Amino acid sequence: MNARILALAAALAAFARPPEATAQTERLAGRLDERTRAAVEAIVDSVRGAGVPGDPLVNKALEGASKGADGARIVAAVRALATNLARARAALGAGATEPELVAGAAALRAGASAVFLERLRADFPREPLVVPLAVMADLVARGVQPDTAAQSVLTLVKAGVREADLVAFRQSVERDIALGAPAGAAATARAASAGGLATTGVPSIAGQTPHPRKP
Amino acid sequence: MHGSAEDPLIARVAAELRRRPPAPPDFEARVMAAVRRLPPSLPARAWTWLREPRTLAVSPLGGLAAAAGLAALVIVGAWAATRSPAAGGAARVAAAPAAARDTHTLVTFVFMAPGARTVTVAGDFDGWDRVQMPMRRDASGLWTLDVPLPPGRYQYAFVVDGRRFVADPAAPRAVGDDFGQPTSVVTVAAGATRAGRGSL
Amino acid sequence: MNQDVSDGVLVRRVLEGDTEAFAGLVTRHRERGLRFAAGMLGDRADAEEALQDAFVRAYRGLRSCREPDRFGAWFLRILVNRCRTRRAGRRRRDGLFVRDEAALERAASRPAGDPDWREEIDRALVRLDALQREAFLLKHVEGLEYQEMAGLTGARIPALKMRVKRACDHLRVLLQEVNDARVG
Numbered sequence: 012m013n014a015r016i017l018a019l020a021a022a023l024a025a026f027a028r029p030p031e032a033t034a035q036t037e038r039l040a041g042r043l044d045e046r047t048r049a050a051v052e053a054i055v056d057s058v059r060g061a062g063v064p065g066d067p068l069v070n071k072a073l074e075g076a077s078k079g080a081d082g083a084r085i086v087a088a089v090r091a092l093a094t095n096l097a098r099a100r101a102a103l104g105a106g107a108t109e110p111e112l113v114a115g116a117a118a119l120r121a122g123a124s125a126v127f128l129e130r131l132r133a134d135f136p137r138e139p140l141v142v143p144l145a146v147m148a149d150l151v152a153r154g155v156q157p158d159t160a161a162q163s164v165l166t167l168v169k170a171g172v173r174e175a176d177l178v179a180f181r182q183s184v185e186r187d188i189a190l191g192a193p194a195g196a197a198a199t200a201r202a203a204s205a206g207g208l209a210t211t212g213v214p215s216i217a218g219q220t221p222h223p224r225k226p
Numbered sequence: 227m228h229g230s231a232e233d234p235l236i237a238r239v240a241a242e243l244r245r246r247p248p249a250p251p252d253f254e255a256r257v258m259a260a261v262r263r264l265p266p267s268l269p270a271r272a273w274t275w276l277r278e279p280r281t282l283a284v285s286p287l288g289g290l291a292a293a294a295g296l297a298a299l300v301i302v303g304a305w306a307a308t309r310s311p312a313a314g315g316a317a318r319v320a321a322a323p324a325a326a327r328d329t330h331t332l333v334t335f336v337f338m339a340p341g342a343r344t345v346t347v348a349g350d351f352d353g354w355d356r357v358q359m360p361m362r363r364d365a366s367g368l369w370t371l372d373v374p375l376p377p378g379r380y381q382y383a384f385v386v387d388g389r390r391f392v393a394d395p396a397a398p399r400a401v402g403d404d405f406g407q408p409t410s411v412v413t414v415a416a417g418a419t420r421a422g423r424g425s426l
Numbered sequence: 427m428n429q430d431v432s433d434g435v436l437v438r439r440v441l442e443g444d445t446e447a448f449a450g451l452v453t454r455h456r457e458r459g460l461r462f463a464a465g466m467l468g469d470r471a472d473a474e475e476a477l478q479d480a481f482v483r484a485y486r487g488l489r490s491c492r493e494p495d496r497f498g499a500w501f502l503r504i505l506v507n508r509c510r511t512r513r514a515g516r517r518r519r520d521g522l523f524v525r526d527e528a529a530l531e532r533a534a535s536r537p538a539g540d541p542d543w544r545e546e547i548d549r550a551l552v553r554l555d556a557l558q559r560e561a562f563l564l565k566h567v568e569g570l571e572y573q574e575m576a577g578l579t580g581a582r583i584p585a586l587k588m589r590v591k592r593a594c595d596h597l598r599v600l601l602q603e604v605n606d607a608r609v610g
Contacts, residue, residue: 033507033580038353040503041492070350071404074381077354078391078405088404110378114413117379121401145379145413149398152411174415181398235601236594239547240566246461253474254452257481261448264486358441358489 035065042073047082054086054093063096064109067116095119102128103140114144121148122157130165142174143167146181153185154194163202172205180205330374331414335384337394340367342386347371349382356385379413437494440485448485455498456481458568459505465563466509468552476512480505502568503578506560513556550600554593561586562593 036055039048051072055065071092075085099115100107102125107115115128127147131140143164150160167177180201187197335347347359351373361369361384369384381400383391393399394410403409431450439447456477463473463480484491484501491500551559564570564578565586572583579586 033510037504037507038487038490040490042353042490067350070354070381073354074350074409075405077348077356078407080405084405091404114379117401117411139377139415141377141379142413142415145411148401149411149413152399152401178415185398233594233598235598236566239550239597239601242544242547243465243551243563243567244461246457246464249456249460249477250474253456253478254449257452257456257478258446258449260478260482261485262445264482353490355489360442 036069038069039072042076043085044082047072047085050082050086051089054089058093058097061097062100062105063093064112066109067096067113068093091120092116098125099128101125103132107132108139108141110141111139111144114141114148117148118144118161121151121160123147123161127161127165131168134169142177146177149181150184150194150198153188155184155198156195159195159198163198166202167205176205330376333373333375333412333414335361335371335373335382335394336396337361337369337384337392338367339369339384339386339392342367342369344387345369346385346388347373347382348385348391350380351375351382356388375414377414379411381409381411383407383409432495433497434493434495437488437491437497440488448481448488451484451497451501452481455501458498459501462502462505462563462568463509465551465567466556466560467512468548472512476508477505480508483508499574499578502564506564506578509560510556546601550597553600554596555589558589558593558596561589562597565590566594 036048036052039051043051051068055068058068059065068089071089072085075088080088095116096112098119099112103111103115118128119125123144128140128144131143147157147160147164150163151157155163163180164177167180172180183201183205184194184197187201188194337345339345342363345361345363346357347361348354348356352358359371359373361371363369383393386392391407391409393408397410397412400409400411433451433454436447436450440451459477459480460473463476464470467473467476480501484504487504491497493500554562560579561575564575565572570578572586575581575586576583581589
């Protein structure tokens with residue numbers, strides 16, 4: 012293609028972006044070279060229609076920039092995150108908040124299935140899912156198998172534990188692993204004992220009663 | 227370029243446009259009022275920090291001590307920091323306006339690094355900038371920083387001496403690592419801000 | 427008070443937690459900001475709002491100002507975007523160019539026999555294509571170089587030069603008569 016046409020197309024493309032899109036990727040100015048920046052902006056634009064928020068993608072690009080990664084690696088990471096955010100959006104629904112999508116993308120990356128996310132959402136349509144999703148990802152990062160991590164979290168959530176107890180659960184598992192327990196066994200054992208907390212009638216993650224399927 | 231630079235009409239138009247009437251006298255006051263309502267130097271975004279129920283325990287650099295194993299401590303509710311306010315940092319955070327208090331949770335980052343000259347926090351909440359969030363050091367080489375954050379899940383790392391990224395040994399790791407360096411994660415629950423201290 | 431303190435110093439102070447230092451940056455850059463926004467939006471109240479909005483955004487995103495000593499240029503970029511967003515918002519709400527037409531009506535409501543030079547200019551500016559107006563203001567009123575304008579707007583230099591040229595041509599057509607009457 013003629014270089015002049017390319018330049019014109021690039022100039023036109025730059026102004027075809029809506030102002031709010033430009034504002035969103037403003038933060039990339041000066042941090043990325045022009046080509047990488049254009050590639051990241053293209054990814055942000057291409058997934059916006061699918062309900063994927065741009066800020067997490069920009070954060071990922073900035074992380075790469077700060078850590079001195081080259082443009083290709085940054086673009087690959089942003090693309091991977093965009094894919095997972097889109098999958099999280101599809102599984103968690105149109106009402107999912109940005110933190111939920113980010114936590115969902117982390118869980119998917121950790122090996123959770125879309126079914127895990129869909130099940131969480133179906134069982135708890137009105138509760139924020141950031142903590143269960145985050146705990147699942149954190150457990151996998153410590154060595155628990157994805158299926159075991161997902162199953163443990165689901166068990167606890169269905170049993171009606173509070174967000175704080177999910178956190179405590181994760182900490183207990185981490186401590187057990189640090190002390191030498193096999194990751195999977197630690198998760199399963201702690202889930203079983205933590206699940207027992209929910210029968211005390213304290214306010215649960217699913218609402219004001221321990222019953223998870225409150226309408 | 228054309229002669230429009232020397233065009234007397236254009237020059238007159240430009241001169242006239244440069245002579246705009248001044249800003250209203252209360253303009254600064256209005257801007258600063260809006261600015262003071264924001265959390266200090268942070269974007270207002272819906273992220274969540276995880277409220278940890280235990281008191282702070284320090285894990286030494288490079289290892290997860292058996293007695294520790296905690297993520298970043300989060301202080302919910304009251305903004306008066308548990309640590310004595312050092313110059314700057316903690317004291318300023320404690321003076322944050324009431325509106326921010328309802329939506330933000332104070333997170334205390336802790337890092338043991340007696341040999342470091344500077345340590346900063348870089349993460350999703352500050353555009354991964356390596357210099358903007360310096361931590362303060364005490365006599366024993368313990369570095370800390372209080373950060374108010376809205377609910378959400380954040381990746382972050384400590385930057386030692388402006389160059390080296392180090393994951394928080396006391397925090398969960400991010401799964402996989404995109405850029406060849408491990409990253410830590412902190413999650414803040416939306417529900418945490420409604421709980422009183424010590425109840426989580 | 428703030429005369430001796432550079433933008434870079436003020437920015438760094440704000441980032442270290444001295445919120446009030448930001449007021450110094452506001453004082454230093456508000457006139458030029460208002461000048462641009464008023465020229466761009468054609469409406470004084472709109473311009474003040476856009477400018478205030480831009481300052482608040484600048485504060486929030488201050489850590490991404492990579493060259494604190496060039497805060498002015500970085501801030502102008504934010505302001506340019508704020509003005510574009512406001513125009514886009516107007517168009518979405520009111521239909522294409524309706525608001526610009528309203529500004530035109532305001533400017534035209536003075537009796538025809540009252541040749542106020544400023545108003546003629548305002549009237550003419552409003553009739554320019556928005557991107558041409560923006561480029562004209564940045565080049566001839568703010569005195570930026572094309573290289574700076576490219577960095578600010580994301581457009582290529584040839585495109586910017588074309589916009590400025592067209593803006594000048596259009597302004598000449600709109601204002602020559604009035605100008606001749608004044609000078610003559």
